[in-house]
Every structure is written in C-alpha cells, then in structure tokens.
Amino acid sequence: MLGLGLASKLRKAGVVGINARNRRYIMHHNPRSLYELVDDKVLTKRLAMQANIAVPKLYGLIRTVHDARDFQKGIEGINDFVIKPAHGSGGNGIMVIARRKNQLFYKTDGLAIDAEAVRHHIVNVLSGMYSLGGQPDQAIIEYRVHFDPVFNSLSYNGVPDIRVLVYRGVPAMAMLRLPTRQSGGRANLHQGAVGVGIDLKTGVTTLGVYHNRRIAEHPDFDTPLAGCAIPGWDDLLLIAARCYELAPLGYLGVDMVLDARLGPLMLELNARPGLSIQIANGKGLAFRLQAVDAAVANTANAKEKVELSRTLP
Amino acid sequence: MRRRHIQILALILSVVGFGLAYLKFNNLGFPLRPDEKSFIWTAEARVEFEGQRRASTVHLQLPADPGEFINLDEYFIARNYGLNVEKHGRKRVAEWSIRQARGPQRLFYQVELAQAPMAGGESAGVEKPPQAPDKPYYPEALAQVVEGLLNNVRSESSNIFTFVSQLLVRLNNSSSDSDIKSITKGITPGTEEWVQRIRYILAGAKISTRMVRGLPLEEGRVNESLVPWLEVHNGDRWEGFNPLTGEKGYPANFLRWSFNDDPILEVEHGRNVGINFAVSRRPQALTLIAHDSATAMKSSLVSWSLYKLPMNTQYTYRILIMVPLGALVVLFMRTIIGVPTFGTFMPILIAMAFRETGLLWGIGLFLAIVGVGLLFRFYLNHLHLLLVARLSAVLTLVIIMMLAISLLSNELGLIQGFSIALFPVVILTMVIERMSISWDESGAVEAFKQGFGSLAVAVLGYLVMTNDQAQHLMFVFPELLLVVLAIAILFGSYTGYRLNELFRFRDLALEVEKKDAGAGTGE
Numbered sequence: 001m002l003g004l005g006l007a008s009k010l011r012k013a014g015v016v017g018i019n020a021r022n023r024r025y026i027m028h029h030n031p032r033s034l035y036e037l038v039d040d041k042v043l044t045k046r047l048a049m050q051a052n053i054a055v056p057k058l059y060g061l062i063r064t065v066h067d068a069r070d071f072q073k074g075i076e077g078i079n080d081f082v083i084k085p086a087h088g089s090g091g092n093g094i095m096v097i098a099r100r101k102n103q104l105f106y107k108t109d110g111l112a113i114d115a116e117a118v119r120h121h122i123v124n125v126l127s128g129m130y131s132l133g134g135q136p137d138q139a140i141i142e143y144r145v146h147f148d149p150v151f152n153s154l155s156y157n158g159v160p161d162i163r164v165l166v167y168r169g170v171p172a173m174a175m176l177r178l179p180t181r182q183s184g185g186r187a188n189l190h191q192g193a194v195g196v197g198i199d200l201k202t203g204v205t206t207l208g209v210y211h212n213r214r215i216a217e218h219p220d221f222d223t224p225l226a227g228c229a230i231p232g233w234d235d236l237l238l239i240a241a242r243c244y245e246l247a248p249l250g251y252l253g254v255d256m257v258l259d260a261r262l263g264p265l266m267l268e269l270n271a272r273p274g275l276s277i278q279i280a281n282g283k284g285l286a287f288r289l290q291a292v293d294a295a296v297a298n299t300a301n302a303k304e305k306v307e308l309s310r311t312l313p
Numbered sequence: 314m315r316r317r318h319i320q321i322l323a324l325i326l327s328v329v330g331f332g333l334a335y336l337k338f339n340n341l342g343f344p345l346r347p348d349e350k351s352f353i354w355t356a357e358a359r360v361e362f363e364g365q366r367r368a369s370t371v372h373l374q375l376p377a378d379p380g381e382f383i384n385l386d387e388y389f390i391a392r393n394y395g396l397n398v399e400k401h402g403r404k405r406v407a408e409w410s411i412r413q414a415r416g417p418q419r420l421f422y423q424v425e426l427a428q429a430p431m432a433g434g435e436s437a438g439v440e441k442p443p444q445a446p447d448k449p450y451y452p453e454a455l456a457q458v459v460e461g462l463l464n465n466v467r468s469e470s471s472n473i474f475t476f477v478s479q480l481l482v483r484l485n486n487s488s489s490d491s492d493i494k495s496i497t498k499g500i501t502p503g504t505e506e507w508v509q510r511i512r513y514i515l516a517g518a519k520i521s522t523r524m525v526r527g528l529p530l531e532e533g534r535v536n537e538s539l540v541p542w543l544e545v546h547n548g549d550r551w552e553g554f555n556p557l558t559g560e561k562g563y564p565a566n567f568l569r570w571s572f573n574d575d576p577i578l579e580v581e582h583g584r585n586v587g588i589n590f591a592v593s594r595r596p597q598a599l600t601l602i603a604h605d606s607a608t609a610m611k612s613s614l615v616s617w618s619l620y621k622l623p624m625n626t627q628y629t630y631r632i633l634i635m636v637p638l639g640a641l642v643v644l645f646m647r648t649i650i651g652v653p654t655f656g657t658f659m660p661i662l663i664a665m666a667f668r669e670t671g672l673l674w675g676i677g678l679f680l681a682i683v684g685v686g687l688l689f690r691f692y693l694n695h696l697h698l699l700l701v702a703r704l705s706a707v708l709t710l711v712i713i714m715m716l717a718i719s720l721l722s723n724e725l726g727l728i729q730g731f732s733i734a735l736f737p738v739v740i741l742t743m744v745i746e747r748m749s750i751s752w753d754e755s756g757a758v759e760a761f762k763q764g765f766g767s768l769a770v771a772v773l774g775y776l777v778m779t780n781d782q783a784q785h786l787m788f789v790f791p792e793l794l795l796v797v798l799a800i801a802i803l804f805g806s807y808t809g810y811r812l813n814e815l816f817r818f819r820d821l822a823l824e825v826e827k828k829d830a831g832a833g834t835g836e
Contacts, residue, residue, distance in 0.1 A: 006815040006819065006822050007809070007810050007815060009822040009826065010810060010814075010815065010818050010821060010822050013818075013821050013822065013824060015810075015814075015818050015821050015822075017808070017809065017810040017811060017814045017818075018651070018811060018814065019648055019807055019808050019809060019810070019811060020808040020809070023805075023806070023808050024808060190756075190759060191756050191759075192756070209820075212817045212818075212820075213820060214820045278818065278821060279817075279818065279820055279821060282820075282821065282824050283821075284821060
C-alpha cells in the first residue's frame with residue numbers, strides 16, 4: 001500500500017523510471033545502428049569537428065603497439081595532455097599528465113613517471129583492458145581541459161562537467177556533475193559524484209543529488225551548491241542541441257566542460273543517459289518530454305529547439 | 314496500438330497454453346500433482362476344458378470399448394492354439410483353434426485396464442438408439458398379471474427409468490402378492506435367466522433393454538464369474554439397473570464384458586467346459602497411466618508428449634524445460650523489483666550450477682571461490698595482464714580451489730561424493746570476471762550489490778527450478794511454456810516503476826507532497 005502511494009506520487013511528479021526510459025524513449029528513439037557514433041570517441045570527435053563544435057584537440061591517435069613507441073611524436077612541445085581509450089566507459093583508463101620535466105611525466109597527483117610507464121599504459125589501452133568486452137582498442141591523446149575557475153570551490157580533484165539531456169534535439173534537463181573524494185575524480189553519479197540541477201532558463205544551479213538523496217552542500221567542502229551561474233549557458237545549450245544533428249539519437253546525453261581559455265568543449269555523448277538528473281532537478285522528466293513531443297515538429301533548427309527548451313514546464 | 318497487440322498476443326498464448334493443459338488434465342487424466350498414483354487393473358479369464366482328441370475351437374467374448382475403462386494392453390496365452398480376434402459392433406470374440414486337443418486344456422486371456430479419465434464413456438452420439446421391442450405374446454395366465462403390474466407401475470412413475478426401478482422393486486419384494494411372484498416363479502434371483510425374465514416383462518411396456526455381463530474389479534478376486542446386469546434405454550442413453558434391487562447404476566469398478574445375450578464361452582468338441590475370472594491390481598504413477606491411456610485412446614494431444622523421448626533425453630529436458638521459468642524469475646526480479654544482477658542469464662547459470670552442487674554447498678562454494686578469486690583477480694590487475702591470460706589464470710585458480718576443497722573434504726570425511734561438475738567451474742570464473750569488471754567500472758559497492766543480487770536471484774531461481782510441483786507441471790504440460798512466453802512478453806511491456814525506484818526517487822515523491830501541502834495552505 002505504501003508502495004502504491006509512492007508510485008502514484010512519483011507518477012504525479014512525472015518521474016520516468018528505468019523501464020519506461022528503456023521502452024518508451026531509448027528503444028523508440030535510439031536506433032542501435034547509431035550507437036557506434038557515440039561509443040567510439042574518435043568518431044564522435046571527428047563528427048563534432050566537422051560540425052564546428054568545439055572539442056578537446058586531438059593530439060594523436062595510437063592504433064598499434066608499434067605506434068605506441070613513438071607516442072611523443074604528436075605532443076612535442078606540449079606540456080600537459082590526457083590519454084584515454086576510444087571505447088572506454090565510466091572514466092576508466094584515463095591518464096592525465098599535468099606537466100613534464102626532464103623526460104619525466106607528472107600526473108595530477110604529483111607522481112612522476114617515465115616515458116616507458118606512459119607507453120605501458122597506452123599498450124594496456126590498446127589491449128582492450130579498459131574497453132567494454134575487452135575488445136582491442138585505440139588510445140586517444142588529447143588536450144587537457146583547464147576547467148573554469150567558477151567551479152574551483154565545487155570540485156574535488158577532477159573535471160566537473162555539464163550533462164544536458166537532449167530529447168529529440170531539444171535540451172530537456174541539465175545538471176552539473178562534480179567529482180568528489182569518493183568518486184575518485186570521476187564525474188559519474190553512481191560512482192559517488194554529486195549532480196547539481198541547473199535551471200534551463202537561467203543556467204543557475206539549484207540543489208544537488210548525492211547517492212540519490214537531495215543535498216544542499218558539497219559533501220567534501222560544505223560549500224553551497226545552489227546559486228552558481230554557469231558562464232556561457234546559452235552557448236552550452238546550443239552546443240547540446242547541435243549534437244543531435246551529428247548523432248541523431250532521440251534520447252541523448254551530452255557531456256560538456258567549460259575550459260578556462262577555450263570556453264565550452266563537448267567531451268562525449270551518451271546513448272543511455274541516467275535518470276538521477278531528475279533528482280538533481282527535483283523534477284520528473286515525463287512532462288517535459290511530453291511537451292517536447294507536442295511541439296518539436298514546429299522547430300526547424302538547433303536554435304529554435306533551444307528556444308523551445310526554455311518554454312518547457 | 315502496440316500495447317493492444319501485445320495484450321492480444323499474450324492472451325492468445327495463455328489461452329492456448331492453459332487450454333491444452335486443461336484438455337490433458339480433464340480429458341486424458343494427467344495429474345496436476347507429481348505424486349498422484351492410481352491403479353492398473355488386470356482382469357483375467359481362464360478357460361478350461363477336456364479335449365476329445367479332435368479339432369477344437371474356443372470362442373470367448375472379450376470386453377470391447379468398455380467405456381469407463383481404457384484397454385491398455387491384452388495378452389492371449391494358449392499353447393499350440395491359433396488365434397483370431399473378430400469384432401462386430403460391440404461384440405468382440407477371440408477364436409482359438411487347435412487341430413487336436415488332448416487332455417486338459419487351459420487358455421488365458423488377460424487385459425490391463427485403467428480407469429478412463431472422463432466419466433460416462435458411453436458414446437451416446439455414436440450408438441444408434443435401439444428399436445423398441447415388439448410386445449411379446451404372453452400366455453393367458455401371465456398376460457393379466459403382467460398387464461396389471463405394468464399399469465400399476467406406470468401410474469407410480471414419471472419416466473422410463475423410474476418405471477424400471479419401480480418394477481424391479483416390486484418384482485424383488487418378497488411381500489408382494491402371489492400373482493407377481495408367479496411371474497418369476499422358479500427362477501433364481503440375480504441369474505441371467507432372471508435378467509432375461511425382467512426384459513421379457515419390460516418388453517410388454519415396449520422398453521428397450523439389454524443384458525450386460527460384467528466383472529466387478531476388486532483386488533485379489535479369483536474364481537469369479539460375470540455378473541449379469543440390466544441396462545435400459547430411455548431413448549437417449551443406456552442406464553444400468555441392479556436386477557435385484559432396482560437401483561440405478563453399476564457396482565463399483567464394474568467392467569462391462571459383454572453387451573449381448575450370446576454365451577460368453579463356446580467350445581466345440583470339449584468336455585467339462587469351465588470359465589472363471591480373476592482380478593488383480595498394481596499401483597502406478599498417474600502420469601504414466603494417463604499417458605498409456607491417452608496412447609491407447611489414440612489422442613493427438615500426447616503425440617507430442619515428452620514421455621516419448623528416450624530416457625536420457627527426457628532427463629535433460631526435465632532440466633531444460635525449467636530454464637524459462639528461471640528466466641521468468643530473473644525477469645521479474647529485474648524489471649519489477651529492480652534487483653541488480655550480472656546480466657540476465659548469469660543468475661540462471663548460477664542456479665543451474667546449484668543444481669549440481671546442492672543449495673547450501675553451492676552458496677558456500679560460490680562465496681568462498683568468488684571471494685578468493687576476486688582477491689586473486691586484483692592481484693593479477695597489478696601485473697597488468699592481458700584479458701585472455703587473466704581469464705585463464707582465474708579459471709586455473711578456480712579449479713585449484715575446487716580441487717583443494719574436494720581433497721580436503723575427502724580427507725576429513727566431511728562429505729561423501731561431493732560432486733564437482735564441469736559446469737560450475739566455468740560459471741564461477743565468469744562471475745569473478747564480471748564482478749571485477751563492474752568493480753573497476755562502478756566501484757565496490759555496485760559490484761557487491763550486483764554480486765549479491767545475482768546470488769539472491771539465483772537462489773530464488775534455483776528454488777523455483779527445482780520445485781517438484783513446478784517441474785512436474787512443466788514436464789507433463791509442456792504447453793505451459795506458451796504461458797511463460799505470454800508472461801515474459803507482458804513483463805517486457807511493463808513501463809511502470811521498479812520497486813527499488815520507489816526508494817531511489819523518494820525525495821521526488823516528498824517534493825510532490827510538499828507542493829501539495831503548500832497548495833493546500835495557499836488556498
């Protein structure tokens with residue numbers, strides 16, 4: 001009885017559950033054949049560059065163990081960079097080099113390793129150690145994001161990113177994802193990162209979610225989560241909406257970062273974005289998705305879709 | 314549109330599945346419970362006579378289409394005799410012949426019978442209603458008495474059956490007047506003659522009757538003879554009447570052997586001819602009886618029975634046919650409850666591994682080996698081994714551990730014949746690998762959640778898959794797989810909340826509550 005009462009309250013709040021998400025939205029709007037566009041980060045990056053969407057610059061792509069020996073070729077004169085698997089998931093296998101000096105590479109935690117250790121990591125990535133299913137993979141070497149100082153007081157050892165849920169090309173809900181001590185610098189909510197709801201109209205943060213519970217302060221710093229205005233919010237929304245054009249998945253998660261110098265960069269796309277975003281925003285998705293369904297046919301381009309997103313309930 | 318489609322599909326599947334199962338249960342008598350037993354009756358007719366050094370022929374009437382019993386099998390035992398069985402309508406006769414019968418001769422006929430699942434096997438539609446008999450010409454003295462009796466009874470009865478009952482009561486009542494007694498004078502009650510006499514009188518009222526002779530099936534009866542019984546047709550169906558009391562019906566377990574007036578046994582060129590009957594029974598699982606009867610009835614429902622497969626194939630299917638049920642458990646736990654598991658099939662595989670180890674040992678083994686295996690896996694992680702090498706190493710470790718456990722328990726005499734099958738080894742290795750992957754990807758908490766979720770679902774699946782009742786139902790009524798299919802399809806179209814989501818999104822529900830309260834005070 002208690003369960004039924006809760007269920008009816010959730011329905012009233014328009015909360016979308018996993019079964020409904022899978023069957024109504026993912027199965028319906030995300031054709032399997034398009035998954036490769038978002039699962040392969042190299043492909044996503046190429047498509048984004050073609051569409052003039054800013055992404056972290058690709059320094060080099062390493063395909064074979066033989067190439068791994070010469071990994072430094074593409075990064076001559078570059079002080080800091082990131083190595084990550086092309087088919088990785090959940091932030092695994094990402095190595096961030098903050099600076100180099102005297103043939104040594106310093107990781108973000110200050111630990112120094114030599115070129116041989118970096119090469120070994122790349123070989124591991126190639127062997128498929130970090131890719132789902134253990135498939136042989138490629139290693140991406142790319143620009144290291146210097147995140148905007150606006151998030152300095154909110155993030156623990158990692159890059160906070162902005163997740164926008166884009167439904168049929170229309171930004172439907174957004175949150176800021178903050179790494180915590182527990183999440184180990186990763187921005188995945190089920191690994192212990194904090195999600196903070198963002199008001200779509202203003203780009204100002206509201207309340208947060210941590211392990212599915214509502215919170216008002218960052219668990220590591222006790223800084224309030226609400227009231228932080230995200231710079232360049234309109235650009236972020238437009239980038240999110242335009243990502244639908246390069247990977248036309250109807251139910252799409254777009255992950256972006258704010259770089260201190262370069263502004264918004266698109267990091268990656270997700271074909272199965274999670275549902276905790278609803279808790280972070282204190283709102284169910286269902287009514288917004290219905291409103292999009294009703295009005296999306298009248299929008300011609302990404303700009304109009306962003307306009308539509310501002311009218312959502 | 315799609316929703317309606319799914320509902321109709323599920324409805325059709327379950328109607329067909331349940332329908333077939335019901336037909337098998339109702340018409341063929343397949344039992345719903347695994348331990349139901351019934352009896353197989355063996356009725357035996359023994360013919361004896363003295364040969365006269367001449368060619369001899371023995372005619373013995375055999376039960377044909379007995380209605381309430383199903384003829385499973387029959388045997389004719391007679392040395393040096395030629396055999397020919399003929400059937401004319403409901404009369405079936407065995408004809409044994411021999412060139413020269415010398416000395417005492419003994420012939421046996423045995424029939425194995427099972428109770429027919431549907432009562433009233435009398436095929437009313439098939440049999441033509443008999444012609445009403447002509448009114449016999451009674452002798453002068455008798456005519457008046459019969460006439461009076463019939464009129465009397467007619468006034469006290471409403472239909473043919475009550476008429477017959479009334480008449481029989483009067484004929485058998487010793488306190489009836491001497492006129493009535495004169496009708497049956499000199500005839501021993503209960504004999505064939507007695508029944509014939511009653512028929513003779515009933516013919517006066519133009520009532521169709523016949524004499525049946527039958528054998529009451531009772532355990533351990535020997536030296537029995539057939540019991541004559543009266544059957545009356547009311548224009549619609551035949552009904553039996555006790556010729557001694559007028560009660561409607563038959564004795565319990567009454568096997569109607571013959572439906573005509575011809576002698577049961579005729580022997581050409583034989584002396585001291587005799588026949589007697591014996592009955593015995595043996596218990597048998599109802600499933601097997603039902604299956605044999607259905608085969609004897611040539612029912613098309615059992616032409617697809619799993620009992621027709623070779624024994625070892627049957628054994629495999631006994632396990633396999635439960636797997637969809639296990640999958641249903643996983644499906645329910647995942648989409649309705651929301652228990653996290655390693656994929657869909659891992660819990661079923663674990664449950665099947667439990668089949669081979671037993672539940673308690675299985676759980677112990679699972680926890681011990683997966684625990685140690687995980688530790689080993691993390692150590693291997695440090696070595697940065699390639700995937701295939703890592704899997705091989707873990708597999709080897711699992712086998713070493715099982716080996717150690719077997720040797721240890723053998724040494725300590727803990728358990729005799731602790732059975733290790735190949736199957737659980739592979740599954741445990743896969744569990745370790747999956748668990749460590751999700752440990753890496755989603756953290757320890759998530760890995761343990763999925764690990765214990767899988768274990769719990771596997772235990773539940775094991776309990777369902779090894780349930781005797783469920784196993785029996787699925788094996789005897791494999792058409793229930795269609796119902797399983799229907800349920801799976803319905804679950805697949807469920808878009809409601811999972812039970813754990815009620816907990817996960819509880820803060821959102823609170824929000825609604827607050828809003829409601831706010832709106833309430835605002836008014």
